[in-house]
Amino acid sequence: MTAVASTVTIRVLLFASYAELLGSDSLEIVLDIPARVRDAVERLRAFPGGERLPAKPLCALNLTQVTPDTLLRPGDELAILPPLSGG
């Protein structure tokens, strides 16, 4: 039986205040295909503590900033970035 993948597994990275909200700085999530960045954020917002994440946080996919519409592929690394405060 050839099963066509119906889900995508990605790695989510959380930083600074967002890592504190979720109590983790790295987790794996499984989303139904087609999955977009916004779907991943929505999933995170359903986690305990995640309700305080903004609906449209700054996101980077595989080190490049992306919009909420961006499609997710297996093995992608999605970073959710709090407001930057370097310098």
Place this chain on the structure above:
Amino acid sequence: MYLTSDAIDLGSLLAQVQSPRHGGIASFLGAVRDHQAGRSVIRLEYSAYQPMAEAECARIVREAEAQWDCAVALKHRIGTLHIGDLAVAIVAASAHRDEAFAACRYVIEEVKRRVPIWKREVFADGVVEWVGAGAGGQRGSGAVEEANSVVDHSASTSIAHNATGHRAES
């Protein structure tokens, strides 16, 4: 490497951009300040999304070097910093001062705007707050502000146009 957990060495940054063709060298240093909005700060704790921060710093340095025909060195500290410690250092060298100043200003503004680095302030009363991460995303510049000086940070890898022996630093 643009990020470091060690103290920033201004001399090595300067050495990276000095060249016989560079007559104007400008630098920007950001140091940890002891207060923020009237409250006493005792230290700052920096963290980063390191691979992306490195890539973004490299892009910023390349942009500045292309726009102003200069050599730029950049270093940003991460980890725990105490009052007076340098958090960021930029050194830009060009034939003349205008380009050096402009490049320096560009790099610090873009670093603050684009590089995924975060800091939290530890206040004297024990309160700890992520800068800019308040409930609604309150903005704060943090307890780091500028000091002028002649230092810099190196963008070693992208400093190919520095005619002198800028050394690659880790």
